[in-house]
Amino acid sequence: MNTPLLIERLFQYAQTYFPRKEIVSRTPDGIFRYTYADFGNRTRRLSSALSRLGVGPGDRVGTFAWNDHRHLEAYFAIPSMGSVLHTINIRLAPDQIAYIVNHAEDKVLLVDAGLVPLLAPIRDKLPTVEAFVILGNQVDPSASPLQPAYSYEALLAEADPEFEYPTDLDENSAMGMCYTSATTGNPKGVAYSHRGIYLHSMSMGLANTVALSDTDVALPVVPMFHANAWGMPFAAIWFGAKLVLPGPTPTPAILLDLMSQEQVTISAGVPTIWLGVLQELEAHPRPLSLRMVLCGGSAAPPALIRAYEERHGIPFAHAYGMTETSPLATFSRLKSYQRDLPYNERLAIRATQGLLVPGLDMRIVKDGEDVAWDGKQMGELLLRGPWIADEYYHDERTTSTFIDGWLHTGDVASIDPEGFVRLVDRTKDLIKSGGEWISSVDLENAIMGHPAVLEAAVVGVTHPKWDERPLAFVVLKPNQKVTKEELREFLTGQFAKWWLPDDILFLEEIPKTSVGKFMKRTLRDQYHDYLISDKGSL
Numbered sequence: 001m002n003t004p005l006l007i008e009r010l011f012q013y014a015q016t017y018f019p020r021k022e023i024v025s026r027t028p029d030g031i032f033r034y035t036y037a038d039f040g041n042r043t044r045r046l047s048s049a050l051s052r053l054g055v056g057p058g059d060r061v062g063t064f065a066w067n068d069h070r071h072l073e074a075y076f077a078i079p080s081m082g083s084v085l086h087t088i089n090i091r092l093a094p095d096q097i098a099y100i101v102n103h104a105e106d107k108v109l110l111v112d113a114g115l116v117p118l119l120a121p122i123r124d125k126l127p128t129v130e131a132f133v134i135l136g137n138q139v140d141p142s143a144s145p146l147q148p149a150y151s152y153e154a155l156l157a158e159a160d161p162e163f164e165y166p167t168d169l170d171e172n173s174a175m176g177m178c179y180t181s182a183t184t185g186n187p188k189g190v191a192y193s194h195r196g197i198y199l200h201s202m203s204m205g206l207a208n209t210v211a212l213s214d215t216d217v218a219l220p221v222v223p224m225f226h227a228n229a230w231g232m233p234f235a236a237i238w239f240g241a242k243l244v245l246p247g248p249t250p251t252p253a254i255l256l257d258l259m260s261q262e263q264v265t266i267s268a269g270v271p272t273i274w275l276g277v278l279q280e281l282e283a284h285p286r287p288l289s290l291r292m293v294l295c296g297g298s299a300a301p302p303a304l305i306r307a308y309e310e311r312h313g314i315p316f317a318h319a320y321g322m323t324e325t326s327p328l329a330t331f332s333r334l335k336s337y338q339r340d341l342p343y344n345e346r347l348a349i350r351a352t353q354g355l356l357v358p359g360l361d362m363r364i365v366k367d368g369e370d371v372a373w374d375g376k377q378m379g380e381l382l383l384r385g386p387w388i389a390d391e392y393y394h395d396e397r398t399t400s401t402f403i404d405g406w407l408h409t410g411d412v413a414s415i416d417p418e419g420f421v422r423l424v425d426r427t428k429d430l431i432k433s434g435g436e437w438i439s440s441v442d443l444e445n446a447i448m449g450h451p452a453v454l455e456a457a458v459v460g461v462t463h464p465k466w467d468e469r470p471l472a473f474v475v476l477k478p479n480q481k482v483t484k485e486e487l488r489e490f491l492t493g494q495f496a497k498w499w500l501p502d503d504i505l506f507l508e509e510i511p512k513t514s515v516g517k518f519m520k521r522t523l524r525d526q527y528h529d530y531l532i533s534d535k536g537s538l
């Protein structure tokens with residue numbers, strides 16, 4: 001019972017029991033396929049190469065890469081040797097990238113050849129980095145603007161395929177880290193322990209959650225630089241699933257081609273991905289084998305769930321988590337006795353963020369008291385458990401988020417008598433109108449239920465009388481038309497009158513964060529005074 005829960009054990013199990021299973025990786029040079037056995041050989045070679053570069057237990061190794069087979073090798077090679085896999089978000093601003101590399105004190109960076117130009121301008125700001133390993137097929141390290149540079153493939157060719165991993169690491173030591181954006185200030189580092197990721201991976205195999213198994217073909221669209229691609233690479237490899245990695249800049253058409261050709265059964269991504277994929281699927285249908293579309297990171301609009309299920313027969317699952325929670329924290333799935341409810345009632349349940357994943361603890365708290373499980377009262381969601389972080393890495397902001405052993409998520413939620421959690425909003429996105437709360441998420445979901453609407457974001461903007469009022473931004477589907485008045489009419493009856501947005505503006509695109517969520521902060525900053533300026537409809 002005291003066996004340490006280490007990433008090396010996941011890797012070892014996959015090697016022993018599933019050597020013939022396949023990994024498919026989309027690269028700039030085309031599709032690359034190999035077996036788990038070959039993946040294992042290259043993973044050990046990578047550990048050996050890193051060790052020869054001076055990387056040892058506890059050292060941080062950064063990755064700056066898309067979802068592909070080399071990134072996957074790093075996912076297992078770095079933690080298995082006792083070093084720390086630091087996945088760096090390639091879409092952050094250069095200053096933020098420099099901040100997190102320095103803050104984590106990365107010793108070596110593994111960089112996709114195509115992403116070298118993003119790091120070249122900040123090379124001089126990265127004093128802790130002793131070597132850049134360039135990932136790609138034809139790499140000439142001497143010509144790289146990042147120095148000292150090495151070719152990943154050349155290093156692997158010379159390395160030891162029998163590299164031995166330590167089996168006595170402390171299961172509570174860090175195996176990885178990821179920085180999450182902060183509303184203000186620099187990104188905050190979250191360190192993941194071996195034990196936490198081991199148990200999180202196991203939770204992905206539960207029939208009550210994702211039920212990932214060797215019968216699956218898994219395609220994580222969610223980037224491997226964002227919250228471990230929701231843990232999918234670790235769990236998929238452990239359980240022997242076929243893994244399909246979509247490579248650089250995957251468009252909806254590329255994703256659907258891969259899903260169709262490789263007979264993908266489960267894929268994970270944020271709602272904006274699934275909105276885009278849906279558009280493409282309706283324009284150019286393809287035969288699919290999906291048993292589950294896993295959607296999280298932002299609220300999944302019920303209309304989106306319905307479109308996948310009713311129009312395309314693709315089961316859609318909604319889950320919730322954060323970088324701080326590894327990330328799977330809640331998963332929405334009907335209880336056995338809810339399966340015969342009418343579709344609309346089932347949809348309403350499944351559009352919630354769902355039930356707490358077994359193994360975790362949760363509270364919803366208002367003014368220090370737990371709220372009633374009545375589906376109405378709202379409070380802040382608090383989490384704790386074996387894969388919930390309990391601090392930010394070397395950061396004084398720890399004390400305001402991790403209190404008495406609980407992660408304070410900054411998300412406002414209610415919980416119904418069955419235990420289904422419904423996220424009302426992020427605290428900072430709630431619209432405070434005349435002392436009452438309006439949920440921007442509820443309004444967005446309803447607007448995205450209109451057939452002409454592709455995307456919608458609602459933010460609170462300053463109002464002289466009510467403090468804040470909702471302002472809606474809408475992107476229409478191509479060749480669709482609808483007026484503000486028609487949209488307002490569409491919302492009337494779904495909400496109390498005082499909830500309706502004061503104005504609706506049509507945009508070409510809603511600004512998105514680095515991981516594809518609506519960037520409401522930008523809209524808020526830009527339109528802060530809209531209703532008190534002469535442009536507003538007030």
Ligand code: ADP
Nearest residue numbers: 181296297298299319320321322323411423426
């Ligand atoms: P970032 O803060 O950069 O978005 P995270 O990915 O850690 O980084 O975001 C976590 C947050 O995303 C949660 O606190 C919550 O507000 C939101 N979120 C995640 N999943 C869902 C979901 N299913 N429904 C609504 N909001 C979600």
